[in-house]
Amino acid sequence: MALLRAASRPFWADLPDEELLDLRLCDLRLQIAGSRLEPLLARLDRDFARKGIARFRPYAWYSTSWFTPHGTTGFAIPFYLAHPRLLRLERHRIGDAEGGSVASCMRLLRHEAAHALDHAYRLHRRRSWRERFGPFSQPYHATYRPRLGHRGFVVNLGHGYAQSHPAEDWAETFAVWLAPTSRWRARYQGWPALRKLCYVDALVREIRSLPPAVRTREHVDPLAENRVTLREHYARKSARLGRARLRGEFLR
16 A cells, blocks of 8 residues: 655655656655654554643654664654655665555554653663563664564564564564554464563553653754755665675664
């Protein structure tokens, strides 16, 4: 299912690839408000409300990739999801567009929201959190090589991403738990990962009416301040992906 249409047509929407690639990222002038991501973020908000999380909502901004900076209570969304023209360019230059459908985008939004919730309530500092997911201080490498099919981890984004770091194990588990149609108790019956899902369920029930310990509005590496051209951006991204594929690994 394709993402919703953008509300307005920017000046670069009809440019051929070669001209579009010479624009700087900041020249795209993208905003969340009124964009095709706005209704999906509203859906994420409803997911939180449905679970009774009353005192916290993450915020979002556009950057070059999906990420939640440590200590912030919001997350970045890659710019190409803002408009169909940029989505086509991403697919042409990279061969895929992570989050390009509504279903995959919602999986990623829930994943990043889990990091933001963790930061807001400092959940990874809890002994019980570390006992389920591992030490948050574990080194965070740029690539990883998972054991596919391991039943100690849930499946949300694919490629065994929950195995890449304890923080990602938490985020993947929360994302599965948060999805309104996941039926996680039945889906993971008999899996060791079910214990983590039950822990998330109990933990959120404990904190959902509490105010967050951390509140931020910082935007890290926002697109509006990025003066790199799209051509330079894709050259760097293609190189990183190529190196990871040669090693048989996945990028984080």
